Amino acid sequence: MRAVIAEDSVLLRVGLVKVLEAAGFEVAAEAGDAEALLAAVDEHRPALVVSDVRMPPGFTDEGVRAALVIRRQWPETAVLLLSQYVEERYAADLLTGDTRGVGYLLKQRVADVEEFIDALRRVAAGGTALDPQVVSQLLLRRHSDPLDRLTPREREVLELMASGRSNAGIASQLVVSESAVAKHINNILAKLDLPRADADHRRVLAVLRFLGVG
Numbered sequence: 001m002r003a004v005i006a007e008d009s010v011l012l013r014v015g016l017v018k019v020l021e022a023a024g025f026e027v028a029a030e031a032g033d034a035e036a037l038l039a040a041v042d043e044h045r046p047a048l049v050v051s052d053v054r055m056p057p058g059f060t061d062e063g064v065r066a067a068l069v070i071r072r073q074w075p076e077t078a079v080l081l082l083s084q085y086v087e088e089r090y091a092a093d094l095l096t097g098d099t100r101g102v103g104y105l106l107k108q109r110v111a112d113v114e115e116f117i118d119a120l121r122r123v124a125a126g127g128t129a130l131d132p133q134v135v136s137q138l139l140l141r142r143h144s145d146p147l148d149r150l151t152p153r154e155r156e157v158l159e160l161m162a163s164g165r166s167n168a169g170i171a172s173q174l175v176v177s178e179s180a181v182a183k184h185i186n187n188i189l190a191k192l193d194l195p196r197a198d199a200d201h202r203r204v205l206a207v208l209r210f211l212g213v214g
Contacts, residue, residue: 001124002028002044006037006051006063007082012107016050019110023117025124034062041070046077048124053083053090064090071098078123082107091134095211099204103129103164119164128164128207135162135211147210149191157184162207 003025007013017027025048029040033056041049049070055062064087067079071094078101081094091104103123109131110116119129150158153174160170167185171178185203192209194202 001048002026002046003048003050003124004029004031004037004040004044004046006031006034006040006049006055006066008032008052008055012052012110015110019113019116020050020120022113023120025120032056034066037063037066038069041074041077045074048078048080048120050080050082050120053081053087061087061090064093067094071102077101078126079103080105080120080123080129082110086131086133091130092211095208099128099208100126101128104134105129105131106133122164127166128162130163132163135159146192150188154184154188154191157181158188158206158210161185161203162210 001024003020005013005016005020005027007016007030013030013032017030020027028044028046031037031040037049037051037055040046049067051063051067053063054060063081067081070077070079075098079094080103081090082105083090084107086106094102094104101123103119105116105119109119123129147155156174157170160173165173167178167181171181174181185206188206189202192206194205194209
């Protein structure tokens with residue numbers, strides 16, 4: 001599976017290359033700025049892009065803006081953004097729209113190689129991977145709404161859904177059965193008054209409602 005890495009720090013970029021190659025990815029190109037990233041994606045059409053949020057020349061939101069272009073022009077390419085700090089607005093920008101194949105993690109998560117590789121594979125497969133701190137920060141944005149109907153356990157389940165966990169992953173984290181998780185999710189979808197749609201789409205809508213970016 002082909003990947004492109006965009007990171008202006010040479011040391012971190014070398015580390016990311018090693019981690020991705022160890023996870024079975026072929027690193028087709030490395031970029032040090034957003035312009036080079038977009039050129040590399042256009043040339044190699046990777047399955048996955050791993051990019052820093054802040055890159056030259058302005059070190060503000062270049063990585064996010066490049067990610068939004070990639071999501072628009074090459075929607076088949078999954079994008080995992082890395083940030084030094086929780087940047088709520090940038091995370092919200094990335095999560096507005098199609099959330100398949102999207103990740104937003106703090107750079108400190110790279111230190112846990114096993115967890116980071118799991119996030120890489122989940123995003124590349126079309127799932128989501130959100131840093132717990134990013135989820136917590138986004139929660140501060142939401143206003144009172146039907147989420148207040150959820151029980152504490154249902155909130156736990158929804159938070160894990162927002163982090164990109166599957167039913168099996170949620171069951172393992174909470175030490176409950178998958179059938180119990182499925183029941184909680186059904187209750188969540190009903191309590192949030194979501195429009196009728198397929199189950200996967202309603203699940204995404206529930207997560208967006210939870211994060212306040214829907």
